[in-house]
Amino acid sequence: MAFFIVALVIMLAGCSSGQSTDTPAPVPTTPTGKAPTPEATAPATPAATTPATSTPEATAPAATEKATITKSEFEQIENGMSFEEVKKIVGGEGELLAEVGKAGEEGHTIVYMYEGEGTIGANANFSFRGGILQVKSQIGLQ
Secondary structure, rough: HHHHHHHHHHHHHOOOOOOOOOOOOOOOOOOOOOOOOOOHHHOOOOOOOOOOOOOOHHOOOOOOOOOOEHHHHHHHOOOOHHHHHHHHHHOOOOEEEEEEEEOOOOOOOOEEEEEEEEEEEEEEEEEEEOOEEEEEEEEEEE
């Protein structure tokens, strides 16, 4: 699925009129095949020393929760909406799967995936070009 999304992003990035068809640099991936999160690519910082009496709960970093999506929310989202409008409907940001180009440049394309509420593996993917939704897809949402 991730290969299909990356291929779709590359295709969308090269489809605008007057643009070069140069192949963009590949998106780095983790061993699971997903694009790394900003946290995963940040330089490591030295661990703070903790007293011997601390508990794991007290020292564990807070987990960043990603928004999940329902079929009803998915159906409210339409091509042409802005990234901000989609985030408002779903209630937050999904997982960044791929990015082509740089923010603010013509052809900048991003693909986000939201874990879905429904069957096992339910999810929705959204491809934005220039901050505007171009393609949406879902599987297993209820």
